[in-house]
Amino acid sequence: MRRDGTALVAEGDADVLVLGGGPAATWAAIAAARAGAQVTLADKGYCGTSGATASGGNNLWYVPPDAAAREESIQRFEQAGGLLTDRAWMARTLELTWAQVAQLDHWGYPFPTDADGCVRRSSLQGPEYMRLMRRQVRRAGVRILDQSPALELLADADGVVSGARGVHRQRTDAGWAVRAGAVVLATGGCAFLSGALGCNPNTGDGHLMAAELGAEMSGMEFSAAYGIAPAFGAQTKGRMYQFARYYHADGTLLDLPAGLSARLEVCRATLHGPVYARLDLAPPQIREAMRWAQPNFFLPLDKAGVDPFTDLFEIRLVLEGTVRGTGGIALAGDGCETTVPGLYAAGDAATRELVTGSRSGGGSHNGAWAMSSGTLAGRSAALFARRPVPGHGQLRAVGRAGLPGPDAEPAPADPVPPDEVIRNVQAEVLPPARNMFRTAAGLRDSVRRLDQVWTDQVPRLGPRSGRQRAREAAAMTAHARWMYAAALDRQESRGLHRRDDCPGTDPALARRLRVGGLDDVWVAAEAG
Amino acid sequence: MIEVVERSRCISCDICIQVCPTRVFDRGADGIPVIARPDSCQTCFQCEAYCPTDALFVAPLVAAVPGDSRFRDIDELTTTGLLGGYRRELGWGHGRALGARTAIGPEFPD
Numbered sequence: 001m002r003r004d005g006t007a008l009v010a011e012g013d014a015d016v017l018v019l020g021g022g023p024a025a026t027w028a029a030i031a032a033a034r035a036g037a038q039v040t041l042a043d044k045g046y047c048g049t050s051g052a053t054a055s056g057g058n059n060l061w062y063v064p065p066d067a068a069a070r071e072e073s074i075q076r077f078e079q080a081g082g083l084l085t086d087r088a089w090m091a092r093t094l095e096l097t098w099a100q101v102a103q104l105d106h107w108g109y110p111f112p113t114d115a116d117g118c119v120r121r122s123s124l125q126g127p128e129y130m131r132l133m134r135r136q137v138r139r140a141g142v143r144i145l146d147q148s149p150a151l152e153l154l155a156d157a158d159g160v161v162s163g164a165r166g167v168h169r170q171r172t173d174a175g176w177a178v179r180a181g182a183v184v185l186a187t188g189g190c191a192f193l194s195g196a197l198g199c200n201p202n203t204g205d206g207h208l209m210a211a212e213l214g215a216e217m218s219g220m221e222f223s224a225a226y227g228i229a230p231a232f233g234a235q236t237k238g239r240m241y242q243f244a245r246y247y248h249a250d251g252t253l254l255d256l257p258a259g260l261s262a263r264l265e266v267c268r269a270t271l272h273g274p275v276y277a278r279l280d281l282a283p284p285q286i287r288e289a290m291r292w293a294q295p296n297f298f299l300p301l302d303k304a305g306v307d308p309f310t311d312l313f314e315i316r317l318v319l320e321g322t323v324r325g326t327g328g329i330a331l332a333g334d335g336c337e338t339t340v341p342g343l344y345a346a347g348d349a350a351t352r353e354l355v356t357g358s359r360s361g362g363g364s365h366n367g368a369w370a371m372s373s374g375t376l377a378g379r380s381a382a383l384f385a386r387r388p389v390p391g392h393g394q395l396r397a398v399g400r401a402g403l404p405g406p407d408a409e410p411a412p413a414d415p416v417p418p419d420e421v422i423r424n425v426q427a428e429v430l431p432p433a434r435n436m437f438r439t440a441a442g443l444r445d446s447v448r449r450l451d452q453v454w455t456d457q458v459p460r461l462g463p464r465s466g467r468q469r470a471r472e473a474a475a476m477t478a479h480a481r482w483m484y485a486a487a488l489d490r491q492e493s494r495g496l497h498r499r500d501d502c503p504g505t506d507p508a509l510a511r512r513l514r515v516g517g518l519d520d521v522w523v524a525a526e527a528g
Numbered sequence: 529m530i531e532v533v534e535r536s537r538c539i540s541c542d543i544c545i546q547v548c549p550t551r552v553f554d555r556g557a558d559g560i561p562v563i564a565r566p567d568s569c570q571t572c573f574q575c576e577a578y579c580p581t582d583a584l585f586v587a588p589l590v591a592a593v594p595g596d597s598r599f600r601d602i603d604e605l606t607t608t609g610l611l612g613g614y615r616r617e618l619g620w621g622h623g624r625a626l627g628a629r630t631a632i633g634p635e636f637p638d
Contacts, residue, residue, distance in 0.1 A: 045549030054549070055572040110626045125628040127577050127618055146546065169551050195590055200570040201549050233588045234571040239633075286634040293633025295617035299573060300588030303599075303610055 020186035021047030024347020024374035031378030044149035055198025058367025081357020096372035152399025161342035181385025189322035189348035219353030221486035225324035231314035324362035335380025358495025401474035415462025537583035582612030
C-alpha cells in the first residue's frame with residue numbers, strides 16, 4: 001500500500017523510465033535500449049495513439065547533409081525565429097533528423113514516391129508513424145505500460161530523480177511505481193483540454209513534475225498558438241488553410257493585408273463575428289493530391305457533408321498552447337539534461353525555443369525536434385543510469401500540488417472539484433481576446449486570478465479518487481502562470497507572442513526568458 | 529464525438545478500449561464496449577482507425593448529436609461509406625494499400 005491507500009500492482013525497476021508515448025518518448029526509449037539500458041515506457045494513454053502526432057502527423061525540418069543547404073536553412077529560420085534560436089542545436093537537430101528518417105525507411109515506413117520517381121521523406125502520417133514506432137519500441141525490448149499516467153517523480157536523498165509513480169487508468173485504485181536510474185519526460189506540451197486535434201492528453205503534467213524539483217522553463221511566452229478548426233469540429237490541422245479565403249457571414253470577403261499578417265487578421269476578425277473559410281485558392285488539378293496528403297483533414301468535413309472547395313464553412317480558433325507553441329522545460333546540456341540531476345526532457349515537453357525561437361514549431365520543427373531530442377535524451381539518460389540507485393524504501397515521492405499530503409492527512413473539508421479549477425484556468429487561457437491579443441492590463445488580471453486559483457483552490461483539490469484529474473488541473477494552473485508571467489515580462493511583440501500594447505519588436509529584447517517556481521513564479525533573462 | 533458502437537459488427541476484441549487515448553470506453557458485461565465517458569472523447573478518430581471490423585463511428589461534431597441524427601443511423605453510415613472510411617483511407621486492413629504510400633501533397637510555402 002502507498003501513502004494514499006492505493007494498492008501497487010506494478011512495482012519494478014528499470015535503468016531508464018520514459019514518461020509519455022508520442023514520437024519523442026518512443027525515440028528516447030529506443031535510443032536508451034540501444035545504449036544497453038533496460039527501459040520502461042509509461043504513457044497516460046496508449047503508446048501509438050496518444051498525443052498530438054498520432055492523430056495528425058508531422059512535417060519534418062529535413063535538409064540533406066549538404067553544408068550550404070543546411071547553413072541556408074539555419075539562417076532562414078534564425079531570422080524567422082526572432083533570433084532566439086541556438087545554431088549548435090539547430091545543426092544537431094538537422095543531423096539527427098536525417099539519420100532517424102533513414103532509420104524509419106529501414107524499418108519500413110511507407111514513404112511515398114512522387115511522379116519523378118523521388119521518394120519523399122519529409123512528411124509522416126500520424127497513425128502510420130506511431131503504429132510503426134510502437135512496434136519498434138517493443139522490438140527493442142522496452143516494457144510498455146499503457147493507460148498509466150505518471151503522477152509524480154521519485155527522488156533519492158540527494159534529490160536525484162530515481163523513478164516515478166502513477167496510476168493505471170483502467171484498473172480503479174491501482175497504482176504503479178518504477179525505480180529507475182534516470183527519467184525522460186516526453187509528456188508533450190499543454191493545450192489546456194481545448195479539444196485541439198489529439199491534444200487532450202497533453203496537459204503539461206511533465207512540466208509540473210519537473211518544476212516540483214526546481215526545473216526551469218524557457219520560451220513560455222510563445223504559447224499563444226491557435227489552430228483554425230471548422231466551427232463544428234476539432235480538426236486543427238492548418239496547412240490546407242494556405243489555400244483558403246475568408247468571408248463574413250454575408251458572403252463578402254474579409255479585407256486582409258498581404259503576407260504574414262493576413263492570418264493574424266483572420267484570427268482578429270473572429271473576435272468580432274463569425275468568419276467563414278473556403279479553399280478557393282486550390283487549383284482543381286491539385287485537389288485530389290491534397291486529399292491524399294492529409295486524409296484526416298478532409299475526414300470530418302466529408303462526414304459533415306462539407307466540400308471545402310465549394311462550400312463556405314464557419315471556422316473557430318482552438319488553443320494549441322505549448323504543443324504548437326515553443327515553450328517548455330529548459331535544457332542544461334547537449335544531452336537534453338534538465339537542471340535537475342537524473343531528469344531529461346524531450347519533444348514538446350522540452351523547450352523548442354532553441355530550434356524554432358519565437359515562431360511556432362508546428363509546421364516542421366517540432367517533428368524534427370521530437371526525433372532528435374528524444375534520441376539524445378534516451379542516450380544520455382542511459383549513460384547517467386549506470387549508477388547505483390537506492391531501494392524503493394529510500395526514495396521520496398516528491399509530488400505535491402493536487403496530491404494528498406505525505407502522512408495521509410485528512411481530506412480538505414471543502415474540496416474543489418478538478419473540473420472547476422480547469423474551467424477557471426481555461427477562462428484565462430482559451431479566449432483569443434485574452435491570450436492571442438495580449439495586453440499588460442489583461443495579463444495582470446489573468447495573473448491575479450490564476451495566482452488565486454493556485455493558492456486557494458489547488459491545495460483543496462479533491463476528491464482523492466480523482467488524483468489524476470487533480471494533477472492535470474494543478475499542472476494546467478502552473479503552466480498558465482508561467483506563460484503569462486513571461487508574457488508580461490516581454491514588453492514587445494515577437495513571433496507567437498503578440499502584445500497589442502507593444503506591437504513592435506524591440507531588438508534589445510532578442511534574448512530568451514527563463515521562468516520557474518510554483519508558489520512564487522519568477523522570470524529572468526537567460527544568461528549570455 | 530463517438531456516437532456508434534455497432535453490436536452486430538463488434539467482435540469484443542477490446543482494441544478500442546485499449547487504444548483510446550482519453551479512456552472513453554469500458555468493457556460491457558456482454559463484452560461489447562460501452563461509451564462510458566462520451567465527454568472525454570476528443571474526436572481524434574483513432575478508435576475508428578484501429579477497429580478491425582468497422583464497428584465504430586465517430587461523428588465529426590464535438591457536441592453529441594440527437595438520437596435520430598444521421599450520425600447514428602448505421603444503415604445510412606454504411607451506404608454512404610462513412611462507416612470505416614478513415615481506415616479505408618489509411619489503407620489499414622487486409623488487402624489494402626497503405627495510404628501513406630500516396631500521401632504527396634502540393635508544395636506549400638513555409
